Structure formats: C-alpha cells, structure tokens
Amino acid sequence: MATRSLTAPEGVPGSAERPLLADRRIVVTGVLTNRSLAYHAAERMQQLGAEIVLTSFKRQRRITERAAQTLPDPPDVLELDVLEPSDFSALTDELRSRWGCVDGVLHSIAFAPPELFNEPFMEVPYESVDVAMRASTYSMHALVAALLPLMRESPGGASVVGLTAAQRARMHSYAWMAVVKSALAGLVRQLAVQCGRDGTRVNLLAAGPLRTNAGSAIPGLDDLAEDFRERAPLGWDDRNFSAIAEPTCFLLSEYSRLITGEVLNVDGGRHVVL
Numbered sequence: 001m002a003t004r005s006l007t008a009p010e011g012v013p014g015s016a017e018r019p020l021l022a023d024r025r026i027v028v029t030g031v032l033t034n035r036s037l038a039y040h041a042a043e044r045m046q047q048l049g050a051e052i053v054l055t056s057f058k059r060q061r062r063i064t065e066r067a068a069q070t071l072p073d074p075p076d077v078l079e080l081d082v083l084e085p086s087d088f089s090a091l092t093d094e095l096r097s098r099w100g101c102v103d104g105v106l107h108s109i110a111f112a113p114p115e116l117f118n119e120p121f122m123e124v125p126y127e128s129v130d131v132a133m134r135a136s137t138y139s140m141h142a143l144v145a146a147l148l149p150l151m152r153e154s155p156g157g158a159s160v161v162g163l164t165a166a167q168r169a170r171m172h173s174y175a176w177m178a179v180v181k182s183a184l185a186g187l188v189r190q191l192a193v194q195c196g197r198d199g200t201r202v203n204l205l206a207a208g209p210l211r212t213n214a215g216s217a218i219p220g221l222d223d224l225a226e227d228f229r230e231r232a233p234l235g236w237d238d239r240n241f242s243a244i245a246e247p248t249c250f251l252l253s254e255y256s257r258l259i260t261g262e263v264l265n266v267d268g269g270r271h272v273v274l
Contacts, residue, residue, distance in 0.1 A: 018049075019047075019048045019049030020048040020049065020249060020250075020253045020255070021045055021048040021049045021050035021104075021249060021252065021253055022048075022049035022050075023049070023051075023103075024045075024049070024050045024051070024103040024104055024156075024252065024253070025050070025051050025052075025099045025101065025102055025103045025104070026045055026050050026051070026052045026053075026102075026103060026104035026105065026106065026252060027052070027053055027055065027091075027095065027102060027104070027105045027106070027147065028041065028042045028045070028052050028053070028054050028055070028075075028106045028108075029054075029055045029080065029105075029106060029107055029108055029109050029143070030106070030107070030108025030109050030163070031054045031056070031064050031067055031068070031108075032056075032060065032063055032064060032067065032213055033063065033067050033213060034067055034070060035211070035212050035213050036067070036108070036212055036213055036214075037108055037163055037207065037210065037212055037241060037244050037245075038106060038108035038163070039067055039071075039241075040241040040242060040244070040245040041106055041108070041163075041244065041245040041248045041249070042054065042071060042075070042106075043071055043072065043245065044242070044245040044246060044248070044249050045249055045252070046071060046072045046073050046075075047072060048249055048253075050104070050252075051075075051099075052075045053075050053076050053077070053078055053095070053098075054068055054075055054076070054077045054078070055077065055078050055079070055080035055091065056077050056078075056079070056080070057079055057080055057081035057082075057084075057087070058081060061077055061079065064077050065077045078091055078094055078095075079091070082109055082134075082135060082138075082139035082142065082143070083134060083135060083139075085142070088142055088143065088145075088146035089146065091146060091147075092146045092147060092149070092150065095147070095150055096150060099150070100150070100153065101150050101151070101152075101153030101154050101155075101158075102147050102150040102151050102153075102154065102158060103151070103154040103155075103156065103158050103159070103252075104158060104159045104160070104161070104252040105143060105144070105147060105151070105158070105159075105160045105161070106161050106163070106248065106252070107139070107140045107143060107160065107161070107162040107163065108162075108163045109135065109136065109139050109140075110132075110135065110136040110177075110180075110214060111131070111132060111135035111136060112132045112136070112176075112177050112180075113128040113131055113132065115128050116128055116129070116132055116175060116176045116177055117175060117177070117218070121175050121176065124175075124176055128176075129176050129179075129180070132176065132177060132180050133180050133183065136177075136180050136181070136184065137180055137181075137183045137184045137187055140160075140162055140184065140187060140188070140191070141187060141191065143160075144160055144191055144195065144200075144202065148195065148198060148200065151195075151198070151199075151200045152198045152199065152200070154199065154200075156254045156257065157199040157200065157201065157254075157257050158199065158200040158201070159200070159201050159202075159203070159251060159252045159253075159256060159257075160191070160195075160200065160201070160202045160203070161203055161204070161205060161248055161251045161252055162184060162188055162202075162203070162204045162205070163204075163205055163207065163244070163248070164181050164184055164185065164204055164205070164206050164207070164263075165181055165206065165207060165209075166206045166207060166208045166209075166265055166266075166267040166270065166271060167206065167265075167271055174218070184204065185204055185263055188202050188203065188204045188261065188263070189261045192260040192261030193261070195260075196260060201256065201257070201258075201259060201260035201261075202260055202261065203251050203256070203259060203260060203261070203262045203263070203264060204262070204263045204264070205244065205247060205248055205251065205263075205264045205266055206263050206264065206265050206266065206267065206271075207243075207244045207266050207267065208228050208232070208236050208238070208266065208267035208268060208270060209221055209224045209225045209228055209236075209238050210238050210239070210240075210241060210244070211225075211238050211239055212241070221238075225238040227270075228267065228268060228270050231270055231273050232267060232268030232269050232270040232273070233268065233269035233270075233272070233273065234268040234269050235268055236267070236268040236270065243266060244266055247264060247266050251264065
C-alpha cells in the first residue's frame with residue numbers, strides 16, 4: 001500500500017476565519033466530571049471549533065452526561081465499555097451514521113484495581129495486572145482498530161492522542177501501573193507505524209501530577225506535586241488543567257500532521273532534571 005501524502009488544507013487553521021479545530025470531528029473518552037483532564041480538553045476543543053462526542057458506560061454514563069451539559073455546546077454521550085468488545089463495533093456504526101468519518105480521538109482511559117497500589121509489588125496477582133492492562137493499554141489498540149476505517153476518511157488526516165502520566169510521576173508511586181503506562185508508550189509507537197500509511201498519526205501526552213479525580217487516588221500525590229513545583233524548571237501548578245488541554249488540541253489539529261509516535265512531556269520540564 002502506498003503511503004498517503006498529507007498536505008495542508010485550504011485556509012489557515014488558527015486564524016480568526018478558521019479556528020484551529022474547525023471542521024474536526026473528535027471522539028473524547030474519559031470525561032467523568034469537570035475534574036477530568038478529558039473534560040478540560042473537550043471544553044477547549046469546542047472553543048477551537050471542533051465537533052465532539054463523549055463516551056462513557058453503564059452507571060458512570062449519567063455522571064458523564066451531567067458533565068457534558070456544562071460544556072459550551074453539550075455533546076452527546078455514547079456508550080463504550082472498553083472491556084466489552086461489542087461496544088466498539090456499536091460505536092463505529094453510530095459514528096459512521098452520524099459523521100461518516102472521524103478526524104480525532106482522545107484516549108483518556110485508565111483503571112487500576114486497588115491492590116495494584118495497596119499490595120506489595122511482588123504480591124499483586126497477575127489477574128489484577130491484566131485488568132489494568134486491558135482497561136488502560138489494550139483499550140487504546142481496540143479503539144484505534146475499531147475507528148481506523150472512519151479515520152482513513154479524514155480529509156486532513158486523523159489524529160489519535162493518548163493521555164498518560166509523566167515518567168517521573170510514574171516511577172514515584174505507580175508500581176504496577178508504571179509498567180502498564182510504559183506498555184502504553186510502546187503501543188503508541190507501534191500504532192504510529194501501523195496507522196501511518198492510512199494518514200493517521202498516534203501520539204501520547206505525558207502530564208505532570210494533577211489533582212484530577214484519578215490523580216487524587218494515587219498514593220503520595222502531595223509529595224509528588226511538591227517535587228514538581230520545586231524542581232521543574234518552569235514550575236508546576238497541579239490544578240492547572242488547561243496546561244494539558246491546549247497541547248492536546250495542538251496534537252489533534254492539522255498543525256501536527258507530520259508528528260507521530262511521539263511522547264510529548266507536559267511537566268514544566270521536570271523530566272530533564274535529574
């Protein structure tokens with residue numbers, strides 16, 4: 001198969017006439033409340049002209065729907081339980097009927113059974129690790145595989161962005177989740193290779209510690225945030241979610257059309273300090 005050639009579309013994205021994400025149709029996973037990274041990314045996407053849908057599942061879907069109502073243009077919330085294979089095909093069918101193509105995907109899904117943090121590393125059962133791996137890493141592969149036929153139809157080339165924790169944060173207290181997140185980084189590189197010929201790019205954004213719903217459950221978050229505030233060259237504000245939302249939008253935009261397989265560290269520069 002010949003490599004698809006991507007060229008800049010007509011008009012200047014980011015201008016007053018054409019917002020950065022104008023005409024981009026983006027699937028956003030991982031919104032729970034307004035303390036979710038995905039929520040702030042979704043809000044910024046809409047401000048920059050994107051049309052979005054959210055995904056959620058089962059009882060959490062009602063919580064996501066309430067959060068969706070507070071976005072600038074309340075989007076629909078579609079069912080997606082990443083541990084249910086049939087949900088992926090149903091999502092693809094719905095988006096094919098609704099949009100015909102998909103221009104962007106934000107993967108902001110992670111789950112860790114409590115024992116991954118609470119039990120000694122050497123005693124955590126592999127069954128628990130497998131649940132975390134399926135929810136946090138395999139889910140990205142499944143989502144890309146399901147939506148790739150629709151992303152191939154994106155006029156400007158589609159973009160998949162995954163959210164993860166900065167490497168310094170992972171090694172602090174993540175234990176088995178550090179392994180799971182490292183696997184996610186490896187998967188992103190391989191997806192970039194496999195999807196590139198279809199004009200789809202795949203990148204990962206690695207964020208410093210933030211007081212999100214998920215982040216607040218991580219042991220030692222206060223100490224970790226203090227370390228970033230003191231040692232990151234640019235400083236760090238663990239309540240500034242927009243610091244992640246804006247680079248996410250860049251990676252989803254046409255400005256990043258020749259960037260793939262990258263891990264973008266958004267951590268105030270902490271990753272370069274020993």
